[in-house]
Amino acid sequence: MSILIVDDEERDRTWLKNLLLNNLGKDLSIVEGVDGAQAVELSQKHKPSLAFLDIKMPNLSGIKAAEQILKQLPETGVIMLSNFADEVYVRQLWKVVPPNGVFGYVLKSASDEQVVEAARAVMSGDCWIHPGIARVIQRTQNRATSLTAAEYEALVCIALGMTDHAIAKKLYLTEKAIQSRLKSLYAKLGIPGRSEAHESEFNQRCRAVYLSNRRGLINQSELDDWESKMSDVKAST
Amino acid sequence: MRLTLASFKRQSPTIKQAGQSALKRDGLLFQRLFWGAAAGGLATILLAESPVLDTMEMNLLEWRYKVAHEIEKALPMLAPGSGHMRADDINIITYDDEDQFDLEEDAQEDGPHPIQGVLARLIPIIESGDPLLIVLDIDLSGRANADLVKTLKRYKGNIVLALSGNLDNPEDFPAAELRQSVLTCAYDHVIKESSGLVCRMPISANIFLGGDGTTKAGASQSVGSAGATIGSGLSDGLGPARLSFPGEAFESLPEVVAPLMSSRVGVGPSKSQLSSFNDQDQLPIYIKFGDGKYPTLRASQLLVPETGFDPARFRGKVVMIGTNFSQKADNTPRVRTPLSSKVPNVLIQAEAISTLHNNEAIKSFPHSILHHLLLLLGGALGAVSSVLPLARRTTAFLSTAMVLVFATQIGFMWLNVHFPILPILAVLMLTYVFGTLIYLDTDLRLRNKELALAREAMQVRAEEERQRIAEDLHDETLPALSSVARMADRLAADLSDNPVPKEMREKLDGAISEMRRVINDLHPSVLETMGFKPALDNLLSILSREAKVRVELIDLDQKDDSEYGLNNLVKLQLYRIVQESLNNVQKHAQASEVRLEIGLKGEELHIIIKDNGRGINPKSIKPESHGLVNIRQRAQLIGATVNWRKPVEFESGTEVALSIIVPGDSNPTQGSQISLHV
Numbered sequence: 014m015s016i017l018i019v020d021d022e023e024r025d026r027t028w029l030k031n032l033l034l035n036n037l038g039k040d041l042s043i044v045e046g047v048d049g050a051q052a053v054e055l056s057q058k059h060k061p062s063l064a065f066l067d068i069k070m071p072n073l074s075g076i077k078a079a080e081q082i083l084k085q086l087p088e089t090g091v092i093m094l095s096n097f098a099d100e101v102y103v104r105q106l107w108k109v110v111p112p113n114g115v116f117g118y119v120l121k122s123a124s125d126e127q128v129v130e131a132a133r134a135v136m137s138g139d140c141w142i143h144p145g146i147a148r149v150i151q152r153t154q155n156r157a158t159s160l161t162a163a164e165y166e167a168l169v170c171i172a173l174g175m176t177d178h179a180i181a182k183k184l185y186l187t188e189k190a191i192q193s194r195l196k197s198l199y200a201k202l203g204i205p206g207r208s209e210a211h212e213s214e215f216n217q218r219c220r221a222v223y224l225s226n227r228r229g230l231i232n233q234s235e236l237d238d239w240e241s242k243m244s245d246v247k248a249s250t
Numbered sequence: 251m252r253l254t255l256a257s258f259k260r261q262s263p264t265i266k267q268a269g270q271s272a273l274k275r276d277g278l279l280f281q282r283l284f285w286g287a288a289a290g291g292l293a294t295i296l297l298a299e300s301p302v303l304d305t306m307e308m309n310l311l312e313w314r315y316k317v318a319h320e321i322e323k324a325l326p327m328l329a330p331g332s333g334h335m336r337a338d339d340i341n342i343i344t345y346d347d348e349d350q351f352d353l354e355e356d357a358q359e360d361g362p363h364p365i366q367g368v369l370a371r372l373i374p375i376i377e378s379g380d381p382l383l384i385v386l387d388i389d390l391s392g393r394a395n396a397d398l399v400k401t402l403k404r405y406k407g408n409i410v411l412a413l414s415g416n417l418d419n420p421e422d423f424p425a426a427e428l429r430q431s432v433l434t435c436a437y438d439h440v441i442k443e444s445s446g447l448v449c450r451m452p453i454s455a456n457i458f459l460g461g462d463g464t465t466k467a468g469a470s471q472s473v474g475s476a477g478a479t480i481g482s483g484l485s486d487g488l489g490p491a492r493l494s495f496p497g498e499a500f501e502s503l504p505e506v507v508a509p510l511m512s513s514r515v516g517v518g519p520s521k522s523q524l525s526s527f528n529d530q531d532q533l534p535i536y537i538k539f540g541d542g543k544y545p546t547l548r549a550s551q552l553l554v555p556e557t558g559f560d561p562a563r564f565r566g567k568v569v570m571i572g573t574n575f576s577q578k579a580d581n582t583p584r585v586r587t588p589l590s591s592k593v594p595n596v597l598i599q600a601e602a603i604s605t606l607h608n609n610e611a612i613k614s615f616p617h618s619i620l621h622h623l624l625l626l627l628g629g630a631l632g633a634v635s636s637v638l639p640l641a642r643r644t645t646a647f648l649s650t651a652m653v654l655v656f657a658t659q660i661g662f663m664w665l666n667v668h669f670p671i672l673p674i675l676a677v678l679m680l681t682y683v684f685g686t687l688i689y690l691d692t693d694l695r696l697r698n699k700e701l702a703l704a705r706e707a708m709q710v711r712a713e714e715e716r717q718r719i720a721e722d723l724h725d726e727t728l729p730a731l732s733s734v735a736r737m738a739d740r741l742a743a744d745l746s747d748n749p750v751p752k753e754m755r756e757k758l759d760g761a762i763s764e765m766r767r768v769i770n771d772l773h774p775s776v777l778e779t780m781g782f783k784p785a786l787d788n789l790l791s792i793l794s795r796e797a798k799v800r801v802e803l804i805d806l807d808q809k810d811d812s813e814y815g816l817n818n819l820v821k822l823q824l825y826r827i828v829q830e831s832l833n834n835v836q837k838h839a840q841a842s843e844v845r846l847e848i849g850l851k852g853e854e855l856h857i858i859i860k861d862n863g864r865g866i867n868p869k870s871i872k873p874e875s876h877g878l879v880n881i882r883q884r885a886q887l888i889g890a891t892v893n894w895r896k897p898v899e900f901e902s903g904t905e906v907a908l909s910i911i912v913p914g915d916s917n918p919t920q921g922s923q924i925s926l927h928v
Contacts, residue, residue: 100791101780145763
């Protein structure tokens with residue numbers, strides 16, 4: 014399996030290379046490049062399954078490079094590794110990536126675990142967006158499909174495995190209110206309701222978690238964050 | 251990263267200050283010459299056609315010369331012996347009672363006028379009966395000296411007293427008091443001409459034709475025989491048909507020069523004034539003069555005996571005492587005085603009047619070509635002189651004018667040369683005025699331009715500096731913080747029961763996101779990496795996140811912003827303007843909805859930011875508030891226009907309309923164009 018690393022900072026390339034070699038197995042073939050144009054060139058040559066791209070690079074920005082790479086090799090899992098936390102990049106990436114393609118967005122300040130997690134997620138076909146940004150992203154996507162803060166909260170709660178009852182208690186809401194939030198969440202994720210699909214193939218909750226994971230709405234790190242917050246709250250109460 | 255900076259520099263309107271401004275200065279010289287010539291031409295038309303210069307040309311000696319000629323011409327026939335009177339026989343004493351030709355010291359306050367002192371000195375001469383004739387222009391600032399009047403009265407036999415007023419304006423008489431004094435002299439006749447007063451002695455009876463004993467013996471002797479011959483002489487010379495003398499006396503000064511009048515070669519009042527004279531006989535007399543030079547004495551020489559007052563000098567001669575020849579209001583036809591010093595001004599005037607008198611068109615234009623040329627020269631000199639610094643120019647002009655005036659004064663006082671300095675001074679003055687005006691017009695404009703360029707350069711440099719700092723932070727500080735954060739991660743893994751590494755990680759995360767904010771403020775890298783529209787979109791999403799405002803980006807033309815061909819500086823400034831406007835919305839507007847429209851309309855890119863907030867109250871805007879001023883300055887820098895108004899869509903709120911002319915598709919070198927807008 015080959016991985017493309019493109020960054021104009023040698024320090025970052027080395028760090029990433031070592032990290033990937035240590036965590037994803039020694040049999041990786043890692044290709045390095047220093048700018049966007051090279052990224053396009055190298056990906057055509059090596060057809061990597063994973064491409065780590067910096068955003069701010071000479072000649073061609075990471076996003077533009079990703080666009081060109083994905084145009085020719087839509088299967089490539091593109092992970093942006095950047096210092097910028099502006100959601101505009103993620104959204105742009107969203108536009109560039111084909112509907113069922115996968116991408117990751119990792120900040121350079123991420124911990125080693127997060128980088129590895131993102132790489133694994135993308136390789137296994139899930140999107141992965143850095144926790145802080147992911148939260149921001151929900152509200153600024155296309156309005157029809159973007160999640161509200163309340164819906165996102167509900168999503169996190171079911172991903173953590175909480176029951177309606179537990180969620181209601183946690184959020185000081187009635188179970189009914191929670192259910193209505195979940196309903197709109199399912200609708201936005203495109204999961205058919207229980208009533209309309211006479212025999213639904215899926216459990217709605219699990220399906221919601223699966224889809225949001227896939228789309229990068231939630232990921233392991235994000236959930237870890239929430240988990241620790243919840244337990245903090247619990248401990249303090 | 252450095253590459254981007256370099257390209258930014260290349261595209262930005264960098265100012266090669268020295269070379270460029272030198273080039274502009276050269277270009278300005280042509281501008282100046284053009285305007286100088288234009289101004290000179292205009293001034294020529296305006297001034298040459300106006301009587302201003304003519305009036306200035308009128309010189310104080312004119313009257314004296316005129317009368318001197320008159321007498322010189324009239325007297326030869328009367329003079330004893332043969333031949334013409336010599337010019338030496340006529341003495342002219344100049345005196346000016348007006349400041350204009352300040353030849354004498356001013357009168358003491360309340361004291362007697364200096365000329366009266368002069369005249370007082372003359373009294374003994376008059377009493378001695380030596381002078382053949384004294385012709386006085388006695389308009390002595392409206393005051394007559396009692397002693398003088400007495401003397402004149404007593405020795406009226408050899409005096410012609412002329413009180414000249416304005417020749418055409420009957421209102422402009424000598425002062426009433428003086429007229430009264432003259433009348434009390436009991437001259438036989440006071441001819442009241444509409445041109446003023448000419449009082450005269452019965453010259454013929456007493457001087458020229460001999461006669462009664464009011465004159466002193468010497469005087470009668472010296473002229474007696476002449477007087478005897480006069481009747482026949484004149485009759486012979488000019489023909490009896492024209493002249494019929496009463497036999498014993500000329501009735502008036504005009505009569506003395508009647509031949510001239512009747513032959514109509516003399517001069518008369520201007521055409522416009524002709525109608526005010528009913529009778530041909532009442533026509534004032536003007537005389538055509540020939541060239542001639544007379545010894546001129548200054549009044550001060552009479553006042554200070556040591557410096558040459560010699561009563562003997564006046565013995566047996568015509569003495570003319572002239573005060574200022576009053577400036578005629580507009581009685582002179584428009585005469586352009588030639589600048590040739592050889593032709594006496596008087597002659598020109600007489601010629602011109604004569605032309606009028608004969609109902610001929612004035613053909614003086616050829617004379618005035620020099621004037622025109624001089625005025626053009628003034629304009630050109632002004633243009634050239636506008637290159638000089640203001641202070642040096644003023645000094646140069648003032649000192650030139652002073653030297654000229656001084657030289658003229660010297661020439662007039664010592665060499666008895668009257669040089670027509672006034673037109674030259676006028677041209678000098680014009681030169682100065684033109685020079686200053688042209689300087690103000692062109693140089694200040696140039697300065698403004700340079701200032702604007704300098705400000706632009708400063709702005710560009712500031713942006714470059716900010717970008718540099720942002721890049722340093724991005725390339726050095728952020729990675730360092732990130733790697734420290736990862737160290738904290740490792741520590742956390744190793745010391746799982748110690749909470750400090752975890753806290754460290756959180757703190758560092760905070761620091762990193764703060765650092766990202768700072769970097770973004772310093773230099774919005776979104777602009778470079780993503781382009782203009784996504785960057786604006788990003789600003790909107792930040793606003794919506796921070797201020798809970800509904801935002802909408804309306805892309806009117808769906809074009810990629812690279813199609814606008816804006817350079818980096820322009821994009822950055824536009825971005826900053828939008829950012830500042832959105833900041834204002836967040837801080838002041840209390841809006842719930844913000845709409846940003848962007849799109850190309852014709853040649854212009856329009857960016858419109860609308861909110862439904864409180865709107866701008868013009869009263870609440872402090873003049874020193876930075877926000878709007880900043881926006882304006884930035885807009886000015888890139889040659890964009892910015893306007894604030896109320897949006898149509900919302901009940902209240904503010905609309906910031908920004909527009910900038912975008913260069914054509916085929917015009918990538920757009921930076922320099924922008925700089926021209928400023």
